Amino acid sequence: MYQEISNLIKKEAKRQQEKITLIASENYASQNVRGVLSSVLANKYSEGEPSKRYYQGNEIIDEIENLTNKRALKVFGLKEKDWHVNCKAVSASIANLAVITGLLEPGQKILSMNLTDGGHLSHGWKLPSGKTIALSAKIFTVSYYGVEKNTEIFDYSKILKLAKKYKPNLIISGGTAYAREIDYKKMSAITHKVGAYYLADVAHEAGLIAGKVLNSPFPYADVVTMSTQKTLRGPRGAIIICKDELKEKIDRAIFPALQGGPFNNVIAAIGVCLKETESQEFKKYAKQTLKNAKILASELKKYGFRIVSGGTDKHLLLIDLRNLPTDKKNINGHETAVLLDQAGIVCNKNTVPHETGSPFKPSGIRLGTPACTTRGMKEQEMKQIAKWIKQVLLEKRDTVTVLKEVKQLTKKFKISL
Numbered sequence: 001m002y003q004e005i006s007n008l009i010k011k012e013a014k015r016q017q018e019k020i021t022l023i024a025s026e027n028y029a030s031q032n033v034r035g036v037l038s039s040v041l042a043n044k045y046s047e048g049e050p051s052k053r054y055y056q057g058n059e060i061i062d063e064i065e066n067l068t069n070k071r072a073l074k075v076f077g078l079k080e081k082d083w084h085v086n087c088k089a090v091s092a093s094i095a096n097l098a099v100i101t102g103l104l105e106p107g108q109k110i111l112s113m114n115l116t117d118g119g120h121l122s123h124g125w126k127l128p129s130g131k132t133i134a135l136s137a138k139i140f141t142v143s144y145y146g147v148e149k150n151t152e153i154f155d156y157s158k159i160l161k162l163a164k165k166y167k168p169n170l171i172i173s174g175g176t177a178y179a180r181e182i183d184y185k186k187m188s189a190i191t192h193k194v195g196a197y198y199l200a201d202v203a204h205e206a207g208l209i210a211g212k213v214l215n216s217p218f219p220y221a222d223v224v225t226m227s228t229q230k231t232l233r234g235p236r237g238a239i240i241i242c243k244d245e246l247k248e249k250i251d252r253a254i255f256p257a258l259q260g261g262p263f264n265n266v267i268a269a270i271g272v273c274l275k276e277t278e279s280q281e282f283k284k285y286a287k288q289t290l291k292n293a294k295i296l297a298s299e300l301k302k303y304g305f306r307i308v309s310g311g312t313d314k315h316l317l318l319i320d321l322r323n324l325p326t327d328k329k330n331i332n333g334h335e336t337a338v339l340l341d342q343a344g345i346v347c348n349k350n351t352v353p354h355e356t357g358s359p360f361k362p363s364g365i366r367l368g369t370p371a372c373t374t375r376g377m378k379e380q381e382m383k384q385i386a387k388w389i390k391q392v393l394l395e396k397r398d399t400v401t402v403l404k405e406v407k408q409l410t411k412k413f414k415i416s417l
């Protein structure tokens with residue numbers, strides 16, 4: 001039984017080692033983080049809050065959860081009297097659902113970012129036909145703001161106008177494929193003008209905010225949610241940080257409303273990854289992740305690819321595949337991602353602003369640099385990756401030959417798996 005799974009894990013480790021991960025939401029967590037995940041902490045039930053549990057035997061678990069919460073406050077420069085941390089949500093999607101259901105009454109209104117412009121499903125997505133996809137869209141009324149057609153960037157004065165007209169109870173910022181920095185101060189001013197709560201979802205950016213290379217949503221947002229496995233480089237999980245006066249609404253929305261016993265092994269592993277963000281190595285990684293994304297974008301542009309919004313401020317970029325400078329113009333995001341994977345470059349298909357395709361055959365791909373930066377790749381390797389992408393997509397170079405070259409490169413950038 002164990003052997004079969006163990007062999008598959010070895011195969012997956014080989015894949016992760018040999019190929020180049022450009023999936024913007026993935027990373028390589030440290031051996032310490034992964035070690036804590038497989039610890040005895042997974043054996044314990046601890047429903048409730050530290051010192052207010054429903055089961056006995058939680059004195060050590062309380063210490064761990066308190067320590068992780070303290071570390072989260074320290075990393076984001078927050079005071080315990082003003083802010084409250086909840087590290088129990090099993091993922092950022094659940095964290096978002098908890099915040100929405102905790103703060104709003106059924107039927108109240110949410111204003112969030114359009115999915116095809118880079119927003120996230122968990123912010124209340126429904127199809128243009130009106131068919132609801134996200135659970136939050138079934139319970140609440142949702143409307144969307146988006147990017148400008150010419151710049152593919154937000155115009156905050158238009159978001160304000162929309163908010164004044166729509167009068168939402170909650171405004172959400174944050175996206176899964178928005179390559180530009182979000183002005184949290186302006187978003188906060190908009191929400192407060194219309195008397196709404198402000199949720200800043202920094203699922204993608206958390207590690208880069210911790211590494212102080214991107215702006216922080218604190219103190220502007222009422223609540224901040226984040227994934228812990230993306231740029232933060234921890235276990236799969238989430239952190240919610242809210243203003244102290246909202247803590248009961250948020251805690252109760254997680255337990256007992258949405259979840260049972262929290263994953264104590266994950267909470268401890270989050271504590272480890274938060275401590276790791278204080279190291280010099282993490283700060284260098286955060287800086288280099290941005291440098292790598294910028295150089296990847298500029299090299300691809302040189303080859304004639306159209307980068308959505310003209311570039312990136314972050315760790316990710318989007319290529320619009322419509323009208324590629326080659327005779328093979330009609331390749332969609334799905335076919336492109338499959339082709340690049342065959343060549344050893346792993347990315348994902350993605351919608352682009354003002355999408356003309358479908359979610360399964362969108363017009364773009366998303367590329368991200370956190371994982372390859374963690375394994376030590378820098379500007380030179382980004383130039384080489386851009387060249388391979390050009391060769392595969394524009395020059396129809398054989399993917400088997402490119403894969404061989406990718407394997408030669410990745411041998412020099414070993415990861416501890």
Ligand SMILES: Cc1ncc(COP(=O)(O)O)c(C=O)c1O
Nearest residue numbers: 091092093120174175176203227
């Ligand atoms: C902006 C945003 N929020 C939430 C999520 C959900 O994260 P998770 O996979 O941790 O549920 C994502 C995932 O990519 C995201 O991009």
